[in-house]
Amino acid sequence: MSTNARFAEIAALAGDPARVGMLHALMDGRALTASELARVASVTPQTASEHLAKMAAAGLVQVEKQGRHRYHRLASPAVAQMMESIMLVASRLDTVRPAPVTGPRDAALRAARTCYDHLAGHLGVALADALVAGGHVELSHDAGVVTDAGVALFGRIGIDVTSFSAGRGKTARVLCRPCLDWSERRSHLAGAVATALCTRSLEEGWIRRIEGTRAVTVTAKGQRVFCEAIGVRFGGQ
């Protein structure tokens, strides 16, 4: 198959509303069953099955059999990044937004959500802002670095930045990248450090997943930690 055709195949797969629903639901990195995905996409199980078979064949999702369930997950971080980049174009930075009808569910998503393996939404942007303001991270349009002060800060909340790049020598500090947030229209942090921060936040109960969505809530403990350790200012403070 030619390069062009293969490209079109992938994009076309991502171009169906039902499949978009499924892929979107998988964007938090978890593995979901076929019926769960059928539900989020609002199609019957048969139809979902076809979609999933196609996406699996094309290498967009991976399937894992477990008893009578079949768990599906995104095949690779590259797929998640592709979704992000399409979302970015779809959010049309250049045009005025036509009355974004945001339901309550949407509001939670905009407030805080996982973006495959890191934090996004208002929370994600606030964290990035605080880290930059505190001199712990330096961000440009294209890349980001963790400063020495940042290494110390992450160490204080239990994240060993240097461990991520063992053996890489000098690149120890080059561990994050900006990721344009589709709801906030500003950069939040992605990359190894951001992944670690997200993972640790879930482990420590600083944030909690809202069942069935990518949205998360910040717990009271989380607010304290994010405020005191990182300097995030939440609404009203």
Added chain:
Amino acid sequence: MSTNARFAEIAALAGDPARVGMLHALMDGRALTASELARVASVTPQTASEHLAKMAAAGLVQVEKQGRHRYHRLASPAVAQMMESIMLVASRLDTVRPAPVTGPRDAALRAARTCYDHLAGHLGVALADALVAGGHVELSHDAGVVTDAGVALFGRIGIDVTSFSAGRGKTARVLCRPCLDWSERRSHLAGAVATALCTRSLEEGWIRRIEGTRAVTVTAKGQRVFCEAIGVRFGGQ
């Protein structure tokens, strides 16, 4: 329109072989006429017109009228980055490649090409390798920085790295990002510095565009400069 539907719309537009051909041809950042795009996509002008109208309406391409020609270009760098990320997924890093039938035209593309605004292909990867090997750039999976030695090197070939981040203060060195090369399967450089390098290379005649494609050739002068200033080793040396 809901977020999901808009996402699907964009991806579906990118999911047609003819449109892929056109978008691909626009990936070097130039603006092409409708008939040129019809030719590269192997469709009649009427069909191309429809495709272009749709893509323009969706915000994928921008149209500029000039006399009886209509020049089309990618609407934004975000679109180019979306294309790149889809290409990456389409190249399937995880599977064995099924006999990549590479014609001579493909060979030129693989050797050296522009990737929207920077250099890719064998040349792009060789440049990135040389810069990393020389300690001028540090790259990780997610980000890259130009070292002090790198700032000096770019200065010697007429690129003032510090000028790119005027007013940004500390982020002066954070100016590049890795971009996985679909033909080489390794990272080349993207970002502001890479853009400047590409632009300057064209200006100074170190590389020359091959008419009608994204491919470029390295001139004798270019070989000398890339070798002596940056330390790139070309085949046979």
Added chain:
DNA sequence: AGGGTGTTTCGGTGGCAACCGAAGCATCCA
């Protein structure tokens, strides 16, 4: 004005793919 070229609009056709109902497998449980 008139011919030539680049581009779009219109109408019609063909093919593909998303969808569902029904039936068939696979797996777990009693």
Added chain:
DNA sequence: TGGATGCTTCGGTTGCCACCGAAACACCCT
């Protein structure tokens, strides 16, 4: 072993869309 549940395969229908020929439109040149 029989029945429930999760999932897939099959067959048939429907609707959409890519495509082209023909014709109209826009612009340039002489």
